[in-house]
Amino acid sequence: MKSRIISFLLLIFLLSPSFAQNKDATSKSATQAGEGYKFTNLVELKATPVKNQAGTGTCWCFATTSFIESELLRMGKGEYDLSEMYIVRNNYVDRLKDNFVQQGKGNLGQGSIAHDFMVEFTKNGIVPDEVYTGLNYGMPNHNHSELNAFVNAIATVPVQRKKESDQYFSIVDAVLDTYLGKVPASFTYKGVGYTPKSFTASLGINPDDYVEITSFTLYPFYTQGLVPIPDNWRKLNFYNVPLDELISIMDFSLNAGYTVDWDGDVSEKGFSHSHGVAIIPEIEKVDQYSAADKKRFGKMTKEERTAEAYKFNGPFPEVKVTQEFREEGYDNHSTTDDHLMHVTGLTKDQAGTKYYITKNSWGTTRNPFGGYLNMSENYVRAKTIFIMVHKSAIPPEIRTKLGL
Numbered sequence: 001m002k003s004r005i006i007s008f009l010l011l012i013f014l015l016s017p018s019f020a021q022n023k024d025a026t027s028k029s030a031t032q033a034g035e036g037y038k039f040t041n042l043v044e045l046k047a048t049p050v051k052n053q054a055g056t057g058t059c060w061c062f063a064t065t066s067f068i069e070s071e072l073l074r075m076g077k078g079e080y081d082l083s084e085m086y087i088v089r090n091n092y093v094d095r096l097k098d099n100f101v102q103q104g105k106g107n108l109g110q111g112s113i114a115h116d117f118m119v120e121f122t123k124n125g126i127v128p129d130e131v132y133t134g135l136n137y138g139m140p141n142h143n144h145s146e147l148n149a150f151v152n153a154i155a156t157v158p159v160q161r162k163k164e165s166d167q168y169f170s171i172v173d174a175v176l177d178t179y180l181g182k183v184p185a186s187f188t189y190k191g192v193g194y195t196p197k198s199f200t201a202s203l204g205i206n207p208d209d210y211v212e213i214t215s216f217t218l219y220p221f222y223t224q225g226l227v228p229i230p231d232n233w234r235k236l237n238f239y240n241v242p243l244d245e246l247i248s249i250m251d252f253s254l255n256a257g258y259t260v261d262w263d264g265d266v267s268e269k270g271f272s273h274s275h276g277v278a279i280i281p282e283i284e285k286v287d288q289y290s291a292a293d294k295k296r297f298g299k300m301t302k303e304e305r306t307a308e309a310y311k312f313n314g315p316f317p318e319v320k321v322t323q324e325f326r327e328e329g330y331d332n333h334s335t336t337d338d339h340l341m342h343v344t345g346l347t348k349d350q351a352g353t354k355y356y357i358t359k360n361s362w363g364t365t366r367n368p369f370g371g372y373l374n375m376s377e378n379y380v381r382a383k384t385i386f387i388m389v390h391k392s393a394i395p396p397e398i399r400t401k402l403g404l
Contacts, residue, residue, distance in 0.1 A: 036313045036314020036315070037275075037276075037277060037312070037314055037315065037349055037350075037374075038349065038350045039347040039348065039349055039355065039374060040347060040348055040349075040350075041345060041346070041347045041357065042345070042346040042347055042348060042354075043254045043255060043345045043346040043357075044344070044345040044357065045070060045074075045254065045257060045258075045259050045344045045345050046070060046073040046074070046344075047066060047069070047070050047073075047259065047342065047344045047359055048066060048069040048070070048073070048079060048080070048081065049081075049364075050359060050360070050361070050363065050364050050370060050371035050372070051066070051084075051361055051363070052141060052142070052361065052362060052363035052364075053084075053142060053361045053362070054141035054142040054143060054363070055141065055142060055143035055144065055145060056088075056110055056142045056143065056144040057109060057110030057111045057144070057148075058084060058085075058088050058110055058111075058112075058142070058144070059111075059339050059340045059341070059361055060111060060112045060113050060114060060116060060117065060231070060263075060340045061084040061085075061087050061088050061091075061112070061116075061117055062084050062340075062361035063114070063261055063262070063263075063340035063341050063342045063359075063361060064114045064117035064118075064261050064340065064388070065082050065083075065084045065087070065117065066342040066359060066361070067114075067259055067260075067261040067342050067388065068082065068117075068121075068205060069081070069082060070259040070342070070344065071205060071258075071259070071390070072203060072205070074257055074258065074259075075204065077203065077204065080128065080203070081128060081129045081130070082126050082127075082128060082129060083126060083127050083128060083129045083131065083132040083133070083134065084129070084134070085132060085133065085134020085135075085142070085180050085181075086124075086126055086127050086132045086134070086183070086196070087116075087117055087120045087121065087126060088134065088180070089134070089176050089180050089183065090120040090123070090124045091112055091116050091120055092151060092172075092176060093172065093176070094116075094119070094120070095107065095108060095112075095233060096108070096151065096154075096155055096172060097164075098233060098234070099155050099159070100155075100158050100159060100164055103159060104155070104156065104159040106155075106233060107230055107231065107233035108148075108151055108152050108155055109148070109230075109231075110144055110148055111230075111231040112231050112233070113212075113229075113231050113232055113263055113337075113340065113386075114212060114261050114263065114340065114386075114388040115212055115234065115236050115388075116234065118207040118210060119234065121200065121205070121207055122207045124196060124197075125195075125196035125197045125199060125200030125201075126196065126199070126200050126203075127184065127187065127189075127194075127196050127199060128187075128189050128199070130189075131184060131187045131189065132180075132181060132183065132184065133181070134179075134180045134181060135181075136177075136178065136179055136180055136181040137178070137179050144179070146179070147175070147176075147179040147180070150175050150179075151175065154168070154171055154172065154175060183196075184196075187199075209390055209391055209392070210388055210389065210390055210391070211239055211388065211389065211391055211394075211402075211404065212236075212238045212239065212386050212387070212388050213238060213239045213240070213241060213246065213249060213386060213387055213388075213389065213394075214227050214238040214239070214240055214241075214246075214384075214385065214386040214387075215240065215241055215242060215243045215245075215246040215323070215326070215384070216240065216326075216327065216330060217323075217327060218240075219240055220240070221240050221241055221242055222239075222240065222241065222401045222402055222403075223239075223240060224237040224238065224239055224240070225237055225238065225240060226238075227385065227386065229337040229385065230337070231337060238386050239402050239404075241398060241401075241402070242323065243321075243322070243323045243326055243381055245398050246381075246384065246387070247377065247380070247381060248395055248398065249387070249389060249393070249394050249395065249398060250343065250356065250380070250387060250389075251346070252393065252394065252395045253389050253390070253393035253394070254343070254344075254345060254346050254356075255346075256392075256393055258389060258390050258392070258393035259342060259343060259344050260342075260343040260356075260387050260388070260389055260393075261340065261342060261343075261387060261388035261389070262340065262341050262342065262343045262356075262358065262380075262384065262387055263337065263339070263340045263384070263385045263386050263387070263388075264335075264337075264338070264339065264341075264380075264383045264384045264385050265329075265334075265335045265336050265337070265338050265339075265383040265385070266278070266338045266339040266383075267336060267338050268280070268379075268383065270379065271375075271379070271383075272312055272373075273360060273362060273366060273367055273373055274366065274367050275312040275367070275373075276367050276368065276369040276372065276373045276374060277312050277355075277373060277374055277375075277376075278358075278373060278374070278375040278376065278379045278383075279312075279316060279318055279376045279378070279379055280318050280319045280321060280376065280378045280379050280382050280383075281316050281317065281318055281319070282316075282317040282318055282319050314350075315349045315350060315351040315353060318353075318376060318378045318379075319378060319382070320378065321378045321381035321382040325382060326381060326382055329382055329383070335382065335383055335385075337385045341358045341359060341360050341361070342358065342359040343356045343357065343358050343359075343375075343387075344357050344358070344359050345357035347374055353376055353377070354376070354377045355374035355375060355376050355377070356374065356375045356376075356377070356380055357372060357374060358372060358373050358374065358375050359371065359372055360372065360373060391404050
């Protein structure tokens with residue numbers, strides 16, 4: 001969840017436990033949502049247990065950590081529980097530096113995106129979660145509201161003084177140590193001694209194997225360019241493909257055994273984590289409804305029809321999302337960069353509509369499906385900002401077009 005919606009979710013997160021129950025490292029989909037949705041899973045890839053980002057805006061790290069953990073399962077490396085907060089801590093250091101370079105105009109919020117994980121993974125490595133939990137402030141769940149307030153407060157001093165002093169860096173470390181804990185120079189994991197760098201090397205993950213791909217007409221297809229979203233504070237480029245090919249990449253990836261790191265908009269009324277479904281319902285074109293739907297909607301006002309549609313009682317006619325529809329949502333700011341999640345499979349409802357099985361990071365108790373939900377293809381077509389995939393998970397013909 002990005003930082004701008006933390007305040008809305010904070011109390012809910014603090015009341016929900018962060019214990020995941022998925023011990024067999026197998027993807028769990030929302031197999032039945034509402035009263036009328038019934039799903040048949042087509043592809044289920046292995047994933048580690050659902051976690052809870054709780055009172056933080058660190059979905060970017062939870063989703064990408066989960067994505068890498070699934071990569072390790074795919075590679076036959078076994079199940080790992082990696083430390084999100086180790087990456088988050090190092091990311092804070094980098095964005096404080098960026099804020100100084102930007103003369104106080106940097107993004108010091110909690111939100112980032114997938115490549116921030118990869119940058120920190122490359123520079124500083126990673127450690128197991130049991131070595132660095134990031135819970136150093138007497139709470140069972142993550143809560144970064146006070147930490148982020150202190151980060152913003154201390155960031156002003158070097159900007160005003162036009163100097164990053166040794167004392168300033170010591171204070172930054174002290175704040176991060178206080179809330180997240182000291183970073184271990186070395187540690188023992190499963191009887192073997194490591195440093196963060198040597199542990200990371202043992203995983204066999206090459207960050208250069210992973211790419212971020214979007215689909216907007218902001219710049220030509222099959223080139224790289226900037227998607228100007230606030231959390232892309234590093235201003236890194238994304239590969240760009242037509243919308244149909246973005247979907248082709250996701251489907252090819254999942255069918256080939258590779259999961260997908262997904263960034264997009266979850267602010268739509270058609271997104272319901274509690275029901276385990278995300279759709280783009282068609283409200284206006286009543287002639288597309290079944291006879292039963294027509295009878296149900298016939299005497300309702302538009303507002304009443306809209307309210308009824310979002311009860312998620314079963315498969316519902318959706319907007320057929322085109323590149324133009326997608327672009328309009330981005331241009332009018334109804335599609336926003338809200339949240340990262342981890343796509344682990346494919347499923348279909350009883351009407352044959354395709355959905356993407358999606359692992360969220362809001363704990364296991366906020367819906368009946370253990371923290372998973374199903375996003376329809378039309379929802380994904382409309383509301384994806386970008387995806388991260390392994391290069392080998394891209395269809396060969398598209399990979400050739402991208403020069404990968």
